[in-house]
Amino acid sequence: MWWLNQAVGLVVKIFLLPFTGLNPWAGMIFISLVTAILMLFIYKKTSNQHGIKEAKNLIKGYLLEIRLFQNDFGVFLGGLKRLFAANLRYLANNLKPLLVMIAPIFLLLAQMNLWFGYQVPQRGETLLLKVEFNQSVEVDRLDLEVEAPPGVIVDSPPVRIIDENEVDWRLKIVDLQGGQLVIKNGGEKYAKDISLPLTRLARLSTIRVSQNIWEQLLNPGEKPLPREAEIKKIEVVYPSARLNLFGLKIHWLVAYFVLSIIFGFGLKGWFKVEI
């Protein structure tokens, strides 16, 4: 799984690297445009374009039928039934491209979350470090220590939450250098990235997870923890980011979907794609 996440991550990084110094909207617009073009291409190649066109024509025809014969209840009901069937046919024609696209889209969204989901904390801000252990571990008996990179200090004693198998610390950012946190559990050591880049758009990995595939898909920022580790998850809780649109705070996912749809519909004529 890790190699796949790394490969997708590299592609996204190549796309977004020129935009790191710019307003995050620039990177968002670009990646929405690129993925819209890519999706149009996949859609064109994997969908039954003729079938989609036919289904859409049928839908238009039945809509007209309903409109024209709204005073004739029998024809009206028949029209509704046929409209429903045509819609099903349209959806069926979309199923194949949807199935083809769902996996890359999912991988892409997980990577985009690393770039657009969180913001770099300011100097003087505090962050929460959460370490979750396996069920069998008694967290109050552990001999734990956290080593922080330069510019980050461990600002509190650990808070051991026994019934949630979790130990938390407060980190304070004194300088934006970043590096790796090292969690020492007896003789074992586990690292966690703590990125504090100065660029306006930056990739921030919040969670390092176990070998669980689903967790890895959702959190592709770092290599998973070793299989034998007692730690299940290490998380640095960065402040969440929003895209600013004239004072309106927008979640990146909303912006991405709206932009992709706009680009998709705007470019479908150029690519001669029937959607």
Place this chain on the structure above:
Amino acid sequence: MAKEKEDSSLSRRRFLELILSTSAGLAFFPKTGFLTTKGRHQTARKVLVLGLDGLDPVLTAELMKDNRLPNFKKLAAAGSFLPLGSSVPPQSPVAWANFITGTDPGGHAIFDFVHRDPKNYMPIFSASESLPGKHEIKLGDLILPLSGGKINNLRRGRAFWQILEDYDIPATVFKIPSNYPPVESRQKTFSGMGTPDLKGYYGLFNFYTNEYKTITEEYGGGGRVHDVFVIGNRVESRIPGPNNPFKKGNPETFVDFKVFIDPVHPVAKIAYQDQEFILKEKEWSGWKKIKFDFIPGQGVSGICLFYLKEVRPKFKLYVSPINIDPADPALPLSTPDSYSRELAKKFGPFFTKGLPADTAALENEVLDENEFLAQDELVYKESVAILEAELKNFESGLLFYYFSNTDQRQHMFYRFLDKDHPAYEEKLAAEFSPVIPRTYEEMDKVLQMCLEKIDSQTTVIVMSDHGFNPFRWGFNLNTWLLQNGYHYLLPGTRPEEVTLFEQTDWSRTKAYGVGLNALYLNLKGRESQGIVQPIEREILTRQLANQLEQLADPRTGEKVILKAYISREVYHGPFVDLAPDIILGFNRNYRISWNSPLGNFPRQLIEDNGQKWSGDHMSSPAVIPGSLISNLPVKLADPALQDVTAGILSLFGIKIPPEVTGRPIF
């Protein structure tokens, strides 16, 4: 799960419900749109006014003499330093309203912190009123308001910045009291004293503990104790929010939270909504956002501070009153609306509640003196940071900037300057007697910053609304009226058990006291059950005033009331008829008691004030004038608050409008 303690008094609860029920509609106050400014007149002269609430001229003079206020001294040497005549009574909302309008209470209709409703004799807040929306649809338990509610600023008369606006002179007015909600203006204004917390109170903190503790939910504020249990190093409770205007009966909203305590270390994690943070024992959290949902998609957000007072052996967590979030205000805070958001964007969250420091928490020993000072220091730092930015933007016109620290700290720490105060504690005095002088020195530093940033064209005025004096003894006005045959209770009533005039026999009662300095006649035609004929009014008023002025404290031989002001003689303007009949001007060291203002009848006529709230300013204005220091010589020998207003208008060459009764000080 927390279980709230019962309030100490049902009547008090009922009173609070009565006055606060309208806060339920707070989500629906219509916002005024951004008011575009016309081309602004660039004034050659600039006026900077620092409003330092309660800055006492006697103490200021002493500290200046000791060279502890070098910048005050410098300013005074360039112009004038004089006592500034305060209002009758010298309460902050009244006094600042005098300054705002350039008139006395007869012209602005703010006579006391508390007025009364003549229909039912119940106390009501004088500064503002909240009215719920008029139209709504009810669907079972769900209420869908069809129109927005309304908050009215009850101060009458035009504000000086509105007059300046007529002449296109720009003004920024930051946190001036008696301006909530801020009156409509194109000037930049931010509301001050009188601005409620998100619940509609003047400040209601929450205290979570497994130690037995009682706190009085007081007169529009105070606090609530929540009993909690520490089970498996975990505490679960809820933070009460505003009443839900979408639900039948407007029930209170809540946000659940959890505290996870480390089994060994004095540290805990607090988690609610999307917030998670760690606090060490004796640590403040900084501002945290909190959102109260009414129905999906509708809610209000606020900001609060957490303070982990103790982890073991007892668990003690303080949560400050929920302030209105300046970044997303649920109630009007500024003109234009965007000013509040601009400040929040630049400085992050900051105190928006009218009187920011939590005096009730100190009074109830939820916070100790050092913890209270730590909180008030945060108020000070926020104020200085915003002032610094405003000074940078101050290119023309007027900048008024208000500091509350002088007032709040003198109220709570005066007991350490007065060895004869009933609440004086020698041990604590050794540590805390320097607090008030140090606060004055902090104000001197503020002035230094201002003097460094202004140009030679700027007139600087440092002013206060009143001075301060010890509050050693409390006078029970209603007990006095009862003892002297002006007030009657129903037969069989034990006076000390009465609250809010519940057992008053209005058919025999001639006078009653509501508020901090006010005495009303039970006047026929004005009060709903009035018995005093208008023809008797003059004689009865004079009789009461004379008797009150003769009243001496048997323990000290001193007069309790230096002057009983007859309102129709001291007030001028269109609202004199709304005023109390007599305003009590207390002698030094005296004030109204804690219980009398709410229609109670304690046994003793004069009580020791053993509370931490130990300094006050309910006296005759002659006892506690404010301070006026300016770099321009003041031409009047006895300036008063409204004269400063006239002086500012004259500095800008504006003809003094007829409703402004003050005389120009320059």
